Amino acid sequence: MTWDSVPRMVLSAADRFGAAEAVVDGPLRLTFVELAERVRKAAGAFASLGVEKGDRVAVWAPNSAQWIVAAFGLLTAGGVLVPVNTRFRTAEAHDIITRSGAKAVLVQQGFLGTEFTGPRGVPVIDLGSDFLDSGTPFERAVSGSDVCDIIFTSGTTGRPKGVLMSHAQNLRLFAEWCELADLREGDRYLIVNPFFHMFGWKAGLIASLIRGATILPVPVFDVDHVLDLVERERVTMLPGPPTLYHSLLAARAKGGRDLSSLRAAVTGAADIPVELIRRISEELPFRTIMTGYGLTEAGTVTASRPGDSFDDIATTVGTPCAGLQVRVADDGEVLVRGYSVMLGYLDDPAATAEAITPDGWLHTGDLGTLDAEGRLRIVGRKKDMFVVGGFNAYPAEIEGFLLQHPAVAQAAVVGVPDARLGQVGKAFVVRHSPVSAAELIDWSRERMAGFKVPRTVEFREELPLNATGKVLKDRLR
Structure with a gap:
């Protein structure tokens, strides 16, 4: 099934999955029908705020049901999402909010003891207020070629750059991600990856709504809280960094925790010990493990495949996703070409031209090698990241x-x-x-x-x- 925009995909989930649980956030439980209703009302609230098609709104808040409703509601109103890292200090966040031209910034006041502010002239809306529920149900037409989100990333210059991605790019790439990661309808997906990051927003929220998985947002990683949720909510899908799986292995060694529901793991890092992958497979209930390589400017570029060995999964980042090409330049830099390469950097044609060659190859800034089977191995970071x-x-x-x-x-x-x-x-x-x-x-x-x-x-x-x-x-x- 294909859709022409993220909002159409999200709203169609009401018909596709109905009364199944879409979001579980503490005592709040929303079905797919209820989520779609809230998204439409939030879209009306954004429209009443004056958000027109193509207008940008920043969300500077931790993972929550309100973040989900705000993001999808904004897109449904025709707006463009600008996620902001919750770890940023005020000056860092204000720089991004200002340069994105955001019409407003949504925050969760009090998170980590912080009172969030906006740059002068930019309204600040607390997700804990009634704003998202204040609108009349609304939907604005959006096309696949329209900009969906602007995620800011940093490069060798040190100044964050806004990466423009379209609705069509996000839908195509993360529909494939669902296949590669073994995300299924009815899965219960614990999302510890932050929503301000591609992994949480796209491989988390967008993927879950494509597939019909229940989203369980985690605002701050706490191993005991995660273990409680795995047990109580029968979590099946649990992506995260290698440190997450070290914590699960330690919990299993202590005993007293029921992890039997876990089925699918997804991780990634420049260097994962083969022994860790072996232990995840043999000592934890996971039946599938995927590793991959991606970057904000192109999404998920490569991924491991079912049947890959522990060594392949741990020491390479797999083979290219469909529709993407990967090659290694003479100086060892990994280059990527294909439909998922960003539309460009926000208001920075010079940086865009420097990053993408005239024939469409994106400079990733990472160093790598390709083996005889076409698996990519990342060996270093050209940018020193x-x-x-x-x-x-x-x-x-x-x-x-x-x-x-x-x-x-x-x-x-x-x-x-x-x-x-x-x-x-x-x-x-x-x-x-x-x-x-x-x-x-x-x-x-x-x-x-x-x-x-x-x-x-x-x-x-x-x-x-x-x-x-x-x-x-x-x-x-």
Whole structure:
């Protein structure tokens, strides 16, 4: 079955799945019929707010039923979704909200003890208010080629760039994702991946509504809460970073938890131990495990397939999705071409032209190799990005913050191994004036999201530079 837009797909779920549970969020339980009704009312609320076709609205809030209704309601009103990372500090979020031209920002006041604000002139709407229920049922025509969402990502410049994706791109790619990940009608899908990320929004919410799976949103990862939900709600689908599966294995070792309902696992990271994949398969009830590779600018690019060995699943990211081509350039960079490559970067034609070649190849910034069977192996990050507990951290952006400190003359950040989070940041700093490592780390916590804050600081008299003045980060590593 195909649809011409995400709203048509979402609203059709009322007819396709009826009284089955669509969302379970604490005491709130919505059927697919009830979800569609709430989405239409939310669309009316956005229309009353003055949202016209193509207008952008930001959602800066944790996973919840209200986030789901807000996002799909906005799209149904013809708007464009701008998800904002809940870990961002005010200045980081305001930059994205301002540059996106958002007409409003929806927040969950009090989340993690935060009172969320908007840039001057941008209305702030609390998802805990009655706003989403205040509209008259409404739907505006949207086509597949219209922009659906703008997810901001960072690159080597360190400044987040808004990635434009259409309704048709999202629907086609994540319908295939459902097949690859073994997501089925009636599945109970616990979503720990944040909705502000492609994994939570597209491989989570859009995929669930395509398939008819029950969504169980988790706002903050807490292993005991997740285990309680798995038991009580008989969760079948549980994607997440490798750290999630380490937690499940530890819980199983302790005993006393019923994990028997779990069937499908999906994970991904640059380097997953083969032993972890083996243990997930042999010690946990999962019957399918998928790993893959994706990026905001192209969605899910490759995925493992049923029958792949533990070694293949752990050490490669599988083969390209249908309609996508992958090749490795002479310098080792992974290039992607096909229908899911972004429409471009928001208001940045120069960056778009730099990222996408005239014949349609997207520069991913990642380094990789292809084996004889066409499986992709990611061997490094051209952009020096590192992943902290599932969150992408970009050294150039962190360095830009550090250089704002009056005592910092030069800064270079690299990812270093961490037993719990996979990687964390380490900063190498040349000082103008006295400052301690603890002072610099505390200063950083006030200005950037926790996952970006360097865990350690090493002071140097100078940084190793090449002939053009670029820091030689390999030496620092």
